Amino acid sequence: MRGRPHTNGVPMTPPGLPMETERLILRPWRDSDLAPFAALNADPEVMKFFPEPLGRAESDALAQRVGERIEAEGFGFFAVEVKGGPDFIGMVGPSVPGYGAELPCGPCTEVGWRLSRAAWGKGYASEAATASLAFAFDTLDRDEVVAFTAVQNERSQAVMGRIGMIRDETCDFDHPLLPEGHRLLRHVLYRISRERWEAIRSP
Numbered sequence: 389m390r391g392r393p394h395t396n397g398v399p400m401t402p403p404g405l406p407m408e409t410e411r412l413i414l415r416p417w418r419d420s421d422l423a424p425f426a427a428l429n430a431d432p433e434v435m436k437f438f439p440e441p442l443g444r445a446e447s448d449a450l451a452q453r454v455g456e457r458i459e460a461e462g463f464g465f466f467a468v469e470v471k472g473g474p475d476f477i478g479m480v481g482p483s484v485p486g487y488g489a490e491l492p493c494g495p496c497t498e499v500g501w502r503l504s505r506a507a508w509g510k511g512y513a514s515e516a517a518t519a520s521l522a523f524a525f526d527t528l529d530r531d532e533v534v535a536f537t538a539v540q541n542e543r544s545q546a547v548m549g550r551i552g553m554i555r556d557e558t559c560d561f562d563h564p565l566l567p568e569g570h571r572l573l574r575h576v577l578y579r580i581s582r583e584r585w586e587a588i589r590s591p
């Protein structure tokens with residue numbers, strides 16, 4: 389992708405990447421991810437809990453921003469590949485939201501996910517999200533990771549529960565980037581502390 393930092397003409401890969409799980413590879417983005425990313429961003433079912441599906445230009449611009457943050461900061465919403473294919477099923481990873489100061493938890497590290505519909509129902513989101521928690525705690529040395537989504541997004545909240553996060557009901561909030569009265573305004577917040585992560589992680 390454009391703007392990628394290079395060493396002697398070879399694209400730099402941030403430390404800790406690619407990251408492998410039993411079935412998946414979490415890695416920096418490639419140009420070949422753009423078309424399947426645009427397809428999932430155009431799917432109304434995938435985008436049901438976002439303001440609206442994205443067109444090709446918006447999807448490419450999002451991939452560019454996400455890819456550049458990984459290159460600049462060493463982490464972000466990683467591209468997710470299934471070992472043996474498909475080469476790209478979506479994005480999952482730790483990220484620091486730019487509007488963190490406006491969240492009830494304050495500045496934070498979140499973990500987020502968006503997968504193509506064909507990749508749902510296989511445990512891939514939870515598997516990649518667990519690896520992302522490990523990255524946040526072990527590589528980024530965070531003390532806590534949060535996740536948040538629209539109140540109505542039960543599938544996303546089920547992922548949060550499966551990976552050991554706990555809803556903080558005192559922290560429901562109105563998303564700072566959505567206008568008053570928007571159908572997705574109200575959000576829930578889940579948390580996992582380092583202490584809990586260390587207690588539940590596999591040996």
Ligand SMILES: CC(C)(COP(=O)(O)OP(=O)(O)OC[C@H]1O[C@@H](n2cnc3c(N)ncnc32)[C@H](O)[C@@H]1OP(=O)(O)O)[C@@H](O)C(=O)NCCC(=O)NCCS
Nearest residue numbers: 434437501502503508509510511512513514536537543544
């Ligand atoms: C949120 C999202 C990633 C969740 O995907 P998902 O497939 O429901 O979640 P997982 O990958 O953890 O899969 C869990 C399901 O796979 C099933 N499964 C099948 N094989 C499995 C395996 N080997 N291991 C674990 N689970 C498995 C589980 O039983 C569960 O099924 P269920 O939903 O019928 O109970 C997906 O719905 C999505 O991309 N949504 C659109 C984007 C979005 O809303 N993102 C969040 C915004 S904050």
